[in-house]
Amino acid sequence: MSGVPAPVVFVVDDVVAKPGQGLAFLDAYLTRYAPGARARGMTLVHRLVSPAYWLPDRSNRLLFVWTVPGAAGAWGMKHAGRQDAALAAWWHEEAPRWIETRARSILAEAADLAKLADV
Amino acid sequence: MFSVVRLIQLASKLSSRDRAESAQALATAASQVPGALVTLFEPTCPGVYHGGDFIWRAAFRDAAAAREAEASESWRRVVSTLLADRARVESLERVAFAHGTSGGTSPRRGLYRVALFCANRNPTPERLARFASETRAMPRHVRSIRSWQLSTATEAGGTRPWTHVWEQEYDDLAGLNGPYMLHPCHWSEVDRWFDPEDPDWLVDPFLCHSFCESESPVIHPGP
Numbered sequence: 001m002s003g004v005p006a007p008v009v010f011v012v013d014d015v016v017a018k019p020g021q022g023l024a025f026l027d028a029y030l031t032r033y034a035p036g037a038r039a040r041g042m043t044l045v046h047r048l049v050s051p052a053y054w055l056p057d058r059s060n061r062l063l064f065v066w067t068v069p070g071a072a073g074a075w076g077m078k079h080a081g082r083q084d085a086a087l088a089a090w091w092h093e094e095a096p097r098w099i100e101t102r103a104r105s106i107l108a109e110a111a112d113l114a115k116l117a118d119v
Numbered sequence: 120m121f122s123v124v125r126l127i128q129l130a131s132k133l134s135s136r137d138r139a140e141s142a143q144a145l146a147t148a149a150s151q152v153p154g155a156l157v158t159l160f161e162p163t164c165p166g167v168y169h170g171g172d173f174i175w176r177a178a179f180r181d182a183a184a185a186r187e188a189e190a191s192e193s194w195r196r197v198v199s200t201l202l203a204d205r206a207r208v209e210s211l212e213r214v215a216f217a218h219g220t221s222g223g224t225s226p227r228r229g230l231y232r233v234a235l236f237c238a239n240r241n242p243t244p245e246r247l248a249r250f251a252s253e254t255r256a257m258p259r260h261v262r263s264i265r266s267w268q269l270s271t272a273t274e275a276g277g278t279r280p281w282t283h284v285w286e287q288e289y290d291d292l293a294g295l296n297g298p299y300m301l302h303p304c305h306w307s308e309v310d311r312w313f314d315p316e317d318p319d320w321l322v323d324p325f326l327c328h329s330f331c332e333s334e335s336p337v338i339h340p341g342p
Binding site: 081087088091104116119 | 298
Protein backbone atom coordinates (compact mmCIF):
# COMPACT_ATOMS: atom_id res chain seq x y z
CA MET A 1 0.00 0.00 0.00
CA SER A 2 1.15 3.50 -0.74
CA GLY A 3 0.17 4.93 2.62
CA VAL A 4 -1.97 7.55 0.90
CA PRO A 5 -5.41 7.58 2.54
CA ALA A 6 -8.23 6.17 0.44
CA PRO A 7 -10.72 8.74 -0.82
CA VAL A 8 -13.58 9.27 1.56
CA VAL A 9 -16.76 7.51 0.52
CA PHE A 10 -20.06 8.88 1.75
CA VAL A 11 -23.10 6.77 2.59
CA VAL A 12 -26.28 8.80 2.81
CA ASP A 13 -29.58 7.62 4.21
CA ASP A 14 -32.24 9.98 2.89
CA VAL A 15 -35.44 9.42 4.82
CA VAL A 16 -38.84 11.06 4.65
CA ALA A 17 -40.51 10.38 7.97
CA LYS A 18 -44.18 9.74 8.36
CA PRO A 19 -46.08 12.90 9.41
CA GLY A 20 -45.10 13.91 12.91
CA GLN A 21 -42.64 11.01 13.27
CA GLY A 22 -39.36 12.78 12.45
CA LEU A 23 -38.05 13.10 15.98
CA ALA A 24 -39.14 9.58 16.91
CA PHE A 25 -37.31 8.22 13.89
CA LEU A 26 -34.18 10.22 14.70
CA ASP A 27 -34.15 8.74 18.20
CA ALA A 28 -34.70 5.22 16.91
CA TYR A 29 -32.07 5.59 14.21
CA LEU A 30 -29.47 6.86 16.65
CA THR A 31 -30.15 4.26 19.30
CA ARG A 32 -31.13 1.20 17.25
CA TYR A 33 -29.16 1.60 14.02
CA ALA A 34 -26.17 3.88 14.57
CA PRO A 35 -24.22 1.75 17.12
CA GLY A 36 -24.12 -1.20 14.73
CA ALA A 37 -23.17 1.03 11.84
CA ARG A 38 -20.23 2.38 13.83
CA ALA A 39 -19.19 -1.19 14.58
CA ARG A 40 -19.17 -1.83 10.83
CA GLY A 41 -16.65 0.99 10.35
CA MET A 42 -19.00 3.84 9.51
CA THR A 43 -18.59 7.34 10.91
CA LEU A 44 -21.63 9.59 11.25
CA VAL A 45 -20.71 13.11 10.18
CA HIS A 46 -24.09 14.80 9.68
CA ARG A 47 -27.65 14.41 10.90
CA LEU A 48 -29.58 16.90 8.83
CA VAL A 49 -33.26 17.74 9.11
CA SER A 50 -35.49 19.62 6.69
CA PRO A 51 -37.25 21.85 7.31
CA ALA A 52 -35.09 22.84 10.25
CA TYR A 53 -37.74 22.29 12.89
CA TRP A 54 -39.86 19.30 13.85
CA LEU A 55 -43.17 19.16 12.03
CA PRO A 56 -45.98 17.97 14.27
CA ASP A 57 -48.32 16.85 11.48
CA ARG A 58 -46.28 16.84 8.29
CA SER A 59 -43.18 14.97 7.11
CA ASN A 60 -39.65 15.93 7.96
CA ARG A 61 -36.83 14.83 5.69
CA LEU A 62 -33.76 13.47 7.49
CA LEU A 63 -30.36 13.03 5.91
CA PHE A 64 -27.79 10.91 7.70
CA VAL A 65 -24.35 11.32 6.19
CA TRP A 66 -21.83 8.63 7.03
CA THR A 67 -18.29 8.11 5.80
CA VAL A 68 -16.20 5.03 5.19
CA PRO A 69 -12.63 4.83 3.93
CA GLY A 70 -12.65 4.07 0.21
CA ALA A 71 -13.84 0.95 -1.56
CA ALA A 72 -12.44 -1.26 1.18
CA GLY A 73 -14.51 0.59 3.75
CA ALA A 74 -17.62 0.28 1.60
CA TRP A 75 -17.16 -3.47 1.21
CA GLY A 76 -16.30 -3.84 4.89
CA MET A 77 -19.56 -2.16 5.85
CA LYS A 78 -21.54 -4.24 3.39
CA HIS A 79 -20.02 -7.61 4.21
CA ALA A 80 -20.37 -7.11 7.94
CA GLY A 81 -23.99 -6.05 7.50
CA ARG A 82 -24.91 -9.05 5.40
CA GLN A 83 -24.06 -11.41 8.22
CA ASP A 84 -26.36 -9.56 10.61
CA ALA A 85 -30.01 -10.62 10.50
CA ALA A 86 -30.87 -7.89 13.00
CA LEU A 87 -29.78 -5.27 10.49
CA ALA A 88 -32.21 -6.48 7.83
CA ALA A 89 -34.88 -6.69 10.52
CA TRP A 90 -34.21 -3.07 11.46
CA TRP A 91 -34.73 -1.77 7.93
CA HIS A 92 -37.54 -4.05 6.86
CA GLU A 93 -39.53 -4.68 10.04
CA GLU A 94 -38.76 -2.05 12.65
CA ALA A 95 -37.96 1.22 10.85
CA PRO A 96 -40.92 1.23 8.41
CA ARG A 97 -43.25 2.29 11.23
CA TRP A 98 -41.64 5.76 11.10
CA ILE A 99 -40.68 5.95 7.42
CA GLU A 100 -42.70 7.16 4.47
CA THR A 101 -39.96 6.76 1.86
CA ARG A 102 -36.23 6.33 1.94
CA ALA A 103 -33.21 6.08 -0.33
CA ARG A 104 -29.62 5.12 0.26
CA SER A 105 -26.81 6.52 -1.87
CA ILE A 106 -23.11 5.86 -1.92
CA LEU A 107 -21.19 8.88 -3.11
CA ALA A 108 -17.78 10.44 -3.40
CA GLU A 109 -16.35 13.90 -3.90
CA ALA A 110 -16.25 14.78 -7.59
CA ALA A 111 -12.52 15.38 -7.31
CA ASP A 112 -12.03 11.77 -6.17
CA LEU A 113 -13.97 10.01 -8.92
CA ALA A 114 -11.04 9.52 -11.27
CA LYS A 115 -8.91 8.10 -8.50
CA LEU A 116 -11.65 5.73 -7.36
CA ALA A 117 -12.20 4.49 -10.90
CA ASP A 118 -8.50 3.99 -11.58
CA VAL A 119 -8.44 0.34 -10.54
CA MET B 120 -26.32 -22.03 -27.30
CA PHE B 121 -27.42 -23.53 -24.02
CA SER B 122 -25.31 -24.40 -21.00
CA VAL B 123 -25.54 -26.30 -17.77
CA VAL B 124 -23.34 -25.22 -14.88
CA ARG B 125 -22.82 -27.34 -11.79
CA LEU B 126 -20.95 -26.40 -8.65
CA ILE B 127 -19.98 -29.63 -6.97
CA GLN B 128 -18.98 -29.83 -3.34
CA LEU B 129 -17.46 -33.18 -2.37
CA ALA B 130 -18.16 -34.64 1.04
CA SER B 131 -15.74 -33.19 3.57
CA LYS B 132 -15.29 -36.54 5.29
CA LEU B 133 -13.92 -38.21 2.16
CA SER B 134 -10.40 -39.56 2.47
CA SER B 135 -7.91 -37.93 0.14
CA ARG B 136 -7.88 -41.11 -1.91
CA ASP B 137 -11.68 -41.21 -2.23
CA ARG B 138 -11.64 -37.54 -3.01
CA ALA B 139 -9.16 -37.99 -5.82
CA GLU B 140 -11.11 -40.95 -7.18
CA SER B 141 -14.37 -39.02 -7.11
CA ALA B 142 -12.77 -36.07 -8.84
CA GLN B 143 -11.32 -38.32 -11.51
CA ALA B 144 -14.64 -40.06 -12.06
CA LEU B 145 -16.40 -36.71 -12.44
CA ALA B 146 -13.73 -35.36 -14.77
CA THR B 147 -13.98 -38.46 -16.94
CA ALA B 148 -17.74 -38.23 -17.02
CA ALA B 149 -17.57 -34.54 -17.88
CA SER B 150 -15.31 -35.25 -20.83
CA GLN B 151 -17.71 -37.84 -22.25
CA VAL B 152 -21.03 -36.01 -22.19
CA PRO B 153 -22.73 -36.69 -25.50
CA GLY B 154 -23.44 -33.56 -27.51
CA ALA B 155 -21.41 -31.19 -25.35
CA LEU B 156 -19.69 -28.67 -27.61
CA VAL B 157 -17.53 -27.03 -24.93
CA THR B 158 -16.75 -28.48 -21.53
CA LEU B 159 -15.06 -26.96 -18.53
CA PHE B 160 -14.36 -29.13 -15.52
CA GLU B 161 -11.89 -27.61 -13.10
CA PRO B 162 -11.23 -27.44 -9.38
CA THR B 163 -12.23 -24.14 -7.88
CA CYS B 164 -9.60 -21.73 -6.61
CA PRO B 165 -9.25 -20.72 -2.94
CA GLY B 166 -11.56 -17.85 -2.06
CA VAL B 167 -14.82 -19.07 -3.54
CA TYR B 168 -18.01 -18.47 -1.57
CA HIS B 169 -20.50 -21.32 -1.75
CA GLY B 170 -18.55 -22.12 -4.87
CA GLY B 171 -18.03 -25.85 -4.47
CA ASP B 172 -14.88 -27.88 -5.08
CA PHE B 173 -15.42 -28.12 -8.84
CA ILE B 174 -17.05 -26.11 -11.57
CA TRP B 175 -18.55 -28.14 -14.37
CA ARG B 176 -19.89 -26.20 -17.33
CA ALA B 177 -21.14 -27.96 -20.42
CA ALA B 178 -22.32 -26.01 -23.45
CA PHE B 179 -24.69 -27.50 -25.98
CA ARG B 180 -26.21 -26.46 -29.26
CA ASP B 181 -29.57 -25.91 -27.59
CA ALA B 182 -31.79 -27.02 -24.72
CA ALA B 183 -32.88 -30.12 -26.60
CA ALA B 184 -29.27 -31.28 -26.94
CA ALA B 185 -28.73 -30.76 -23.21
CA ARG B 186 -31.86 -32.72 -22.40
CA GLU B 187 -30.81 -35.46 -24.78
CA ALA B 188 -27.41 -35.71 -23.11
CA GLU B 189 -28.92 -36.00 -19.66
CA ALA B 190 -31.38 -38.64 -20.86
CA SER B 191 -28.65 -40.77 -22.40
CA GLU B 192 -27.86 -44.19 -21.06
CA SER B 193 -24.25 -43.26 -20.26
CA TRP B 194 -25.37 -40.16 -18.36
CA ARG B 195 -27.90 -42.03 -16.26
CA ARG B 196 -25.49 -44.85 -15.59
CA VAL B 197 -22.50 -42.74 -14.61
CA VAL B 198 -23.21 -39.08 -13.92
CA SER B 199 -26.58 -39.34 -12.21
CA THR B 200 -25.22 -42.05 -9.97
CA LEU B 201 -22.12 -40.08 -9.09
CA LEU B 202 -23.89 -36.82 -8.37
CA ALA B 203 -26.63 -38.47 -6.36
CA ASP B 204 -24.14 -40.31 -4.15
CA ARG B 205 -24.35 -38.30 -0.93
CA ALA B 206 -21.37 -40.19 0.48
CA ARG B 207 -19.31 -38.48 -2.23
CA VAL B 208 -21.15 -35.31 -3.17
CA GLU B 209 -22.17 -33.12 -0.26
CA SER B 210 -23.93 -30.42 -2.23
CA LEU B 211 -24.71 -29.60 -5.79
CA GLU B 212 -25.83 -26.32 -7.31
CA ARG B 213 -27.15 -26.58 -10.85
CA VAL B 214 -28.39 -24.09 -13.41
CA ALA B 215 -29.37 -24.57 -17.01
CA PHE B 216 -29.71 -21.56 -19.23
CA ALA B 217 -29.99 -20.33 -22.77
CA HIS B 218 -27.04 -18.03 -23.35
CA GLY B 219 -27.96 -14.47 -22.50
CA THR B 220 -26.50 -11.14 -23.45
CA SER B 221 -22.74 -11.35 -23.69
CA GLY B 222 -19.70 -9.44 -24.80
CA GLY B 223 -15.95 -9.35 -25.01
CA THR B 224 -13.49 -11.96 -26.17
CA SER B 225 -12.56 -14.99 -24.12
CA PRO B 226 -8.87 -15.20 -23.26
CA ARG B 227 -7.03 -18.27 -24.55
CA ARG B 228 -6.52 -19.21 -20.92
CA GLY B 229 -7.25 -17.37 -17.71
CA LEU B 230 -9.78 -17.29 -14.93
CA TYR B 231 -13.44 -18.22 -15.33
CA ARG B 232 -15.86 -16.87 -12.74
CA VAL B 233 -19.52 -17.69 -12.34
CA ALA B 234 -22.00 -16.25 -9.86
CA LEU B 235 -25.45 -17.68 -9.22
CA PHE B 236 -28.10 -15.32 -7.92
CA CYS B 237 -31.62 -15.78 -6.70
CA ALA B 238 -33.52 -12.54 -7.25
CA ASN B 239 -36.41 -13.19 -4.91
CA ARG B 240 -37.11 -9.84 -3.16
CA ASN B 241 -40.02 -8.16 -4.95
CA PRO B 242 -38.75 -9.27 -8.38
CA THR B 243 -41.00 -7.14 -10.55
CA PRO B 244 -40.22 -7.08 -14.27
CA GLU B 245 -39.15 -3.44 -13.98
CA ARG B 246 -36.71 -4.12 -11.13
CA LEU B 247 -35.29 -7.20 -12.82
CA ALA B 248 -34.76 -5.22 -16.00
CA ARG B 249 -32.90 -2.44 -14.15
CA PHE B 250 -30.75 -4.97 -12.30
CA ALA B 251 -29.86 -6.75 -15.53
CA SER B 252 -29.17 -3.52 -17.36
CA GLU B 253 -26.79 -2.24 -14.67
CA THR B 254 -25.05 -5.61 -14.41
CA ARG B 255 -24.55 -5.80 -18.17
CA ALA B 256 -23.05 -2.30 -18.07
CA MET B 257 -20.28 -3.29 -15.66
CA PRO B 258 -17.88 -4.63 -18.31
CA ARG B 259 -17.82 -1.17 -19.91
CA HIS B 260 -16.20 0.14 -16.75
CA VAL B 261 -14.26 -2.84 -15.40
CA ARG B 262 -11.39 -3.15 -17.81
CA SER B 263 -10.18 -6.51 -16.55
CA ILE B 264 -13.33 -8.31 -17.72
CA ARG B 265 -12.28 -10.00 -20.97
CA SER B 266 -15.59 -11.67 -21.69
CA TRP B 267 -18.94 -11.87 -19.94
CA GLN B 268 -22.45 -13.18 -20.14
CA LEU B 269 -25.60 -12.57 -18.11
CA SER B 270 -28.21 -15.29 -18.47
CA THR B 271 -31.52 -16.18 -16.93
CA ALA B 272 -31.83 -19.69 -15.56
CA THR B 273 -34.47 -21.89 -17.12
CA GLU B 274 -33.82 -24.71 -14.65
CA ALA B 275 -32.22 -24.53 -11.24
CA GLY B 276 -31.47 -26.82 -8.37
CA GLY B 277 -29.58 -26.79 -5.11
CA THR B 278 -29.72 -24.37 -2.25
CA ARG B 279 -31.83 -21.74 -4.00
CA PRO B 280 -34.04 -21.55 -7.10
CA TRP B 281 -31.34 -19.66 -8.99
CA THR B 282 -32.60 -17.00 -11.36
CA HIS B 283 -29.44 -15.45 -12.82
CA VAL B 284 -26.07 -16.69 -14.05
CA TRP B 285 -23.39 -14.00 -14.21
CA GLU B 286 -20.22 -15.22 -15.90
CA GLN B 287 -16.96 -13.52 -16.65
CA GLU B 288 -13.47 -14.41 -17.83
CA TYR B 289 -10.33 -12.61 -16.73
CA ASP B 290 -6.68 -12.97 -17.51
CA ASP B 291 -6.07 -13.88 -13.89
CA LEU B 292 -7.43 -13.71 -10.36
CA ALA B 293 -6.13 -10.17 -9.93
CA GLY B 294 -8.65 -9.02 -12.52
CA LEU B 295 -11.50 -10.36 -10.41
CA ASN B 296 -10.27 -9.34 -6.98
CA GLY B 297 -8.92 -6.00 -8.20
CA PRO B 298 -10.84 -3.98 -10.78
CA TYR B 299 -14.08 -5.98 -10.60
CA MET B 300 -14.39 -5.63 -6.85
CA LEU B 301 -12.91 -2.15 -6.55
CA HIS B 302 -14.54 -0.19 -9.34
CA PRO B 303 -17.22 2.19 -8.02
CA CYS B 304 -19.77 0.82 -10.48
CA HIS B 305 -19.78 -2.29 -8.31
CA TRP B 306 -19.81 -1.09 -4.70
CA SER B 307 -21.58 2.24 -5.20
CA GLU B 308 -24.19 1.15 -7.71
CA VAL B 309 -24.84 -2.47 -8.71
CA ASP B 310 -24.28 -3.90 -5.26
CA ARG B 311 -27.34 -2.14 -3.91
CA TRP B 312 -29.44 -4.93 -5.43
CA PHE B 313 -27.62 -7.31 -3.08
CA ASP B 314 -27.66 -5.08 -0.02
CA PRO B 315 -30.30 -5.74 2.66
CA GLU B 316 -29.75 -2.16 3.85
CA ASP B 317 -30.79 -0.69 0.53
CA PRO B 318 -34.45 -0.15 -0.37
CA ASP B 319 -33.68 -1.61 -3.81
CA TRP B 320 -32.56 -4.94 -2.27
CA LEU B 321 -33.45 -7.69 -4.75
CA VAL B 322 -31.08 -10.66 -4.44
CA ASP B 323 -31.08 -13.31 -1.73
CA PRO B 324 -27.93 -12.96 0.43
CA PHE B 325 -27.18 -16.62 -0.16
CA LEU B 326 -25.38 -16.61 -3.49
CA CYS B 327 -22.65 -18.61 -5.17
CA HIS B 328 -19.39 -16.96 -6.17
CA SER B 329 -17.10 -19.48 -7.81
CA PHE B 330 -14.04 -19.34 -10.02
CA CYS B 331 -11.41 -21.58 -11.50
CA GLU B 332 -8.49 -21.46 -13.87
CA SER B 333 -9.41 -22.09 -17.48
CA GLU B 334 -7.17 -23.72 -20.04
CA SER B 335 -9.25 -22.68 -23.03
CA PRO B 336 -11.93 -20.11 -23.90
CA VAL B 337 -15.17 -20.70 -22.02
CA ILE B 338 -17.86 -18.10 -22.72
CA HIS B 339 -16.90 -17.34 -26.32
CA PRO B 340 -15.06 -20.45 -27.51
CA GLY B 341 -14.88 -19.25 -31.11
CA PRO B 342 -15.72 -21.15 -34.25
